[in-house]
Amino acid sequence: MSMVELDKSAKRLLSGKTPFFASTFDPRFSFCLYIPAAHKFNGTRLPLLVAVHGTRRNVGGMINHLKTFSEKQGIAVLCPLFPAGIIEPTDLHNYKNIIYHDIRFDHILLAMLEQAAGIWSIETGRFFLHGFSGGGQFAHRFLYLYPYRLLGVSIGAPGSITLPVTDHLWPKGVSNIDELFGVAVDWEAIVRVPVQVIVGEKDTETEMLSGDGGSRVARAKKLFEELTRIGCVRCELEVVENVAHNGLQCLASVEGWVIKIGFTA
Template sequence: MPPSSMNTMNTLDYPKDLRHKHPHAKMLTRKTPSIASTMDQRFSFSAYVPECHSFDGPSLPLLVVIHGTRRQTERYVNKLEHFCELHGVILLCPLFPAGIIESDDLNNYKDILYKDIRFDSILLSMIHQASRIWRIETDKFFLHGFSGGGQFTHRFMYLHPERIAAVSIGAPGRFTPPDLCKPWPAGVGNISELFGPFKSERPDFEQMSRVPVQFIVGEKDTDVSMLESIKDPNDAEKEAGKTRVERIRWLKKAWEAVGISSELTVVPKVAHDGIKCLPGVESWLKNHLPTGGK
């Protein structure tokens, strides 16, 4: 069985370039096969590589999309194909399967730390691995997640804001407030102990404030059946309200209170549906690409 967690990048030596005559070049352009993580082969990722990409050309921006609880990565790859081609963006969609360690678990990746697995390290290793295959800008990347992916995405932001070019956070049912007095994931008071070493004992709110942030939720995302089944809501979730619309508004205000500005997109006539919210993500995200949306 592969190791469940590693804090260093796997050093498997992928070729730095796959020239056009390489037999795999065609299979690694446009929709790609699912590729196992070299850090931990229980996890994998799919990608979409636009036709403008050249294996010996300039690096392209990277968009990472984190799936929700149903793990529908293929739907995101299909829906974002046009966006990637239009704007010259490489898409990476990790797959964090359910049932890792505990067979009935659905939520392992959402809090970043599960048992001894560091899902932030898994993601960063996937990006490093992908950069050994394709020409990708990896110093900073664009990040979006919806529902369970929105949980992962805003928590990743606390830990690695220096790696994010812009972040879109979609309808998280549960959330971590910027509370320095509560332990993770009810707050951020002990992140250095859990995830360190960091430059300080607290999240770098100043660095977070430099990252463009979108919160996005459907106007009709008001079904509370799943949220009411949660046995241990944290104090902020109890205060914020019962629906995802109320909770995302609360989190936006909480981030603003520590200096992190953001935009809120409420998608008309849409309930809890990440695919139907994607046009709002694309419209916002394209303005933060290096091309300025052109």
């Protein structure tokens, strides 16, 4: 997509922490970015980290915590907002399984990236993806669908997990991905993606969780074991000491992992 022409005032307003932008693909959804000072609108495209919120949709907290990392590393950050109450007024979980009624949240995110690439000089062909809690559910499911788009994926404390197995239907397994999403699982591509599975040491409450699997710590470990089993040689498990279910307190570890992987993985 070609870049839009912007005057100096617009460039100032579109640098640093940006306003929220409605998705032109579906205006029910929106996104914001943090654009570091290293960015030049007609310059080299900066690497990108997409950070997906949890159920409480604390996008502002994620952006505020990531802005120093963005400035130091020269990496842009994009945070989508998938509001609660889409279609069903009390729904909180719509984006987590990627598909919800007739909404494809993978398509929505990809459209946001295309829209952003038309404004900012950022690399959207391949990017880092991080999500925590509900965002962690989205992130690892996105991996199964689009491994070729990811420089790496950081999966934070998912409350439910989709295992890389073909004897369960989505979202427990991947046996019917082709039917649901129109794509086949590319195992060779999946196992090449660097993966971080991260969870707080004290994230042991189960009251809000459904199904079998124990705590988020247990579920994170199970997902890590299964990804390792299928051959993800660059898969890491990090259990953050003295942290419960708090995504912001895990971000420093996510940042360190991204730096270690490098922006051209």
